[in-house]
Amino acid sequence: MQKEVKVVFEPSGRAVYALPGTVILEAAARAGLILQTPCGGAGKCGKCLVQVRHGECPASETDIATLGAVRVTEGFRLACHSHIHGPVTIEIPDRSLFQSQQQILTADSGETVDIRPRVRKICLRLTPPSQHDTVSDTERVLAALPPCSMTIDALRALPGALRIAGFVITCTLVEHELVAVEPGDTTTECYGIAVDIGSTTLVATLVNLNTGADIAVAARVNPQTSFGDDVISRIQKCRTEKDGLARLQGAVIEGVNHLIDELERKTHVNRNHIYEMVLAGNTTMQQILAGIDPSALGELPFIPAFRGALETQASDLRLHLPRQSKVFLFPQIGSFVGGDTVSGIIATRLDRTSGPSLLVDIGTNGEIVLSGKGRMLATSVAAGPAFEGARIINGMRAAPGAIEKVLLDGDVQLNIIGNAKPAGICGTGLIDAAAELLRKGLLDSTGRLLAADEVPASVPDALRRRLVEKDGEINFLLVDAGSSATHQPLFLYQRDIRELQLANAAIRAGINILLRIGGFQPEELEAVLLAGAFGNFIRRNNARRIGMLPPIPCHRIRFVGNTASFGAKRALLSVEEKEYADRVARSVEHVDLSLDPEFQMEFSTAMLLPEDEPDHCPE
């Protein structure tokens, strides 16, 4: 096993460990820093520019060709073409980030979005009343503001606020409603939170609504996972248990409240200055979060309670924010294509791409959107939790100790998250392992691991010895007992390959059916955008090798980060983005795979792993 080295990214200070040879783009992604790659990592556009501050990182020929010798001597590199050699500190300019902090810029179109949140703070310096000017406090304030109504909480605060600071107050308006008043000038304190409600993970970003800057990010496991990994089991819980909905809603609300606590603790932001929360999740997650019984999502004909955005206030959800803080739940497309997908579409401007494009968010529920010829088609596939490491015998989440990368050369080379001893394998490691086993001829296209005496003669002995028979099936030894964190050998079992095939086939069948309905061949795809925490760690060559993605050139397969979070942030920062989300939710056509007569055939075909290696391209 090669030793990993530490890679530090500035200015965030985030650090990860990576094997020498890892491309900078990948190491940055592992630190949560998604770089712009409009050329798909072909080394041509120069958008993924980074600068090496300390340590060694030899320039590639592409670096010199694209950036010029002068900039290369200054330490500039293309993140898509430069590789880690040893411990290194790399600065990532804000403009290279896909989710830029300073301006909201889409990777695709270069289009900017004005920061125009629906929350506005206005400081008023009023003339105090007198015996000859006895209009009510409300009239005095409203006369100085654009036309608006007033919440009862603002009204309750008003008489005191006016008289504390000599009739200087700050009014917070949400569109045409005055929601808060405070004494003095507090206009700089204006915040919102964008939340990605994943089935597995909750991610909250605290955003300055004046500048659009991210202030802090907090993430945690969705506490609902203790009730079941997938949405179906959670819907079932609501259907069968009297207080099921209340408990599931309570769990996710508690999770979000913990994130609010964490954001407040990490920063100097007072939660009373958090005026809006925008949340995006799949339909079941959003419906449970809102306290709406999801039973009808779990039975034919699978009906969601709402489609347009759900607007409410913090107290209606028992969120620990000011009672009348606004809450915006994303508009949804259908029962299994929800607000997170809409959020992903507005984050990537998928509807505005020049050629046919796919957005693929791989998770326990995979969502796939095809945009082309002026239509958008969306579907969801039940990939199951294999990519989260669940139902894999030695599987685990992408946490410290997880085998996240597998290379088969003379022997097995592994990359372990957190530079720790290996404890299990996560989703990306699983894909890598399967792809590498296919390449080396240890796995056939039906997904069967071959016995040591069946493999090609070219397979090195070190690898051949790892094929171990048990109960009539062959399993592949990844780590022996002496090297593992658990002191038990870690295997990739034949059964694990079957789980992977099922997940893989679900996604590929979904892609194929959308392409067929849209009238496209896979090779016509201009872009495949991989979204979600998991998508961003996939090795593209390997995903193509196992057939999860069509065999299009790697540079057309792009990582777009946590688009649910990013779209939620866009909606938080701009009224137009909210309207855009609404238009998207109305215009996308929902494809129900269970109604498609060819789904079974497509699925069966996709269960077979490709015989041939697609043209290799640089990661």
Place this chain on the structure above:
Amino acid sequence: MQKEVKVVFEPSGRAVYALPGTVILEAAARAGLILQTPCGGAGKCGKCLVQVRHGECPASETDIATLGAVRVTEGFRLACHSHIHGPVTIEIPDRSLFQSQQQILTADSGETVDIRPRVRKICLRLTPPSQHDTVSDTERVLAALPPCSMTIDALRALPGALRIAGFVITCTLVEHELVAVEPGDTTTECYGIAVDIGSTTLVATLVNLNTGADIAVAARVNPQTSFGDDVISRIQKCRTEKDGLARLQGAVIEGVNHLIDELERKTHVNRNHIYEMVLAGNTTMQQILAGIDPSALGELPFIPAFRGALETQASDLRLHLPRQSKVFLFPQIGSFVGGDTVSGIIATRLDRTSGPSLLVDIGTNGEIVLSGKGRMLATSVAAGPAFEGARIINGMRAAPGAIEKVLLDGDVQLNIIGNAKPAGICGTGLIDAAAELLRKGLLDSTGRLLAADEVPASVPDALRRRLVEKDGEINFLLVDAGSSATHQPLFLYQRDIRELQLANAAIRAGINILLRIGGFQPEELEAVLLAGAFGNFIRRNNARRIGMLPPIPCHRIRFVGNTASFGAKRALLSVEEKEYADRVARSVEHVDLSLDPEFQMEFSTAMLLPEDEPDHCPE
């Protein structure tokens, strides 16, 4: 003492006890039944028509002249001219009531109001979804309704409600908002509550919003009275005690919640079908009820927090109604002329009278409105609690045992509420006693009770003996120890007369200043409308005798009942009435007596009791 007799009114079944000789109009008022008297009780208009069902009630000449001999033999009488002789049952036709149940009809203009509440229930019979019709529940319902938004509570109820009754549901709309959905057809169950928030008394009327009919009325003492009788002491409580506002708000909300409980208990109405509550009270009452600090109402320059109607929902006030039931607090005119006065104006159409008219609501805070020459002027006077029996040594509220009527003839004749032994004197008894003492020459115009040897020779000995000296002052013995409920003699003390003079002068000075600003002489007044629980029991001759009201003919002085309740009910039943209330609140000019240079002089003049008896007219 004469013995009272039982008077039963049909169809309500309400019963009261009254002295023989009491005019029917007065007995009915004591039962809370205010009759129409557009001619001011002159016996000319025939609007106060009633029918004697059992018992004796001889017809007057006016009865025969106005109604004709035939109808009189059928038992019809004018309530303003017929007197009780013995136990009797009287039917009051709905059309004779000032606050008619079946149609909202104003006593002044005969104008009707359409029932057009902002709450509407609509039953939908929808086609259930199928695999080929998978629109969301919300879209399915909204497509069948006029354009509207939806509350989160309605959304939460929706999926279940649709599926319980085969996609037949009833939707409740409040203007353009869908606030509730229920399975099946519940359109007949549609209610609201109108509440008069008095400083002393809370009165709630449960109203059927489909028909406009009153279902039940409940009343109770405002629990805030335990914190002080008048609004100033309650404001002071909020200013000086940390939790003062919370406690006062909690008290009145608890009072209203008890009324809701009582209305539910009395009827078969489920509170989940109560969709709106309209409340009217003075500015301090409304502000405390809404949880808004009233401190600025208690210090110069006396500023209210709001003027326009305050619209909120039940949960914001912790009212025990469905969380999202609408709450409408009346628009207000100024710091001391509040929503109850606006409600009174819309109840009486005061702004639409043909000649100059006064609306006088006598309570601890007296509100006076003058309408004439296209303007309305309003003021409030601190009458103090004397009319509630407070600060009167043997005073009490108008409850069983209270002396509510005093006549001096050969001796004292008293009417006691509830046919009980006397326990104290209430406001109307106090006015009666003062007026009668003036008439008989036992009280001079400075308000001094004369000694037995100072009174005119014509005074009977029985009365003269009742003037008892104590500590250099003369007091008047109303009831001796042997006849009183307390076994103590009951006196009208010299100090009580002073309290009455202060209350009296406050009201009269307010009336005089409004008339002066409006440019009217008292005799030009076409109508003086007496509102409020107390106002309706005043004997008009006596109120004129002590100078509380100007010496205009009695028929121009009319009783208009609890106009705060009635106006609140109008607003509950009609969107136009809410808008009318808003226009009234904006157009009335608020007169601050404390700023009027002549207030002190007017007040001092009004402290003197009139020397002469105005022309007597029938009560």
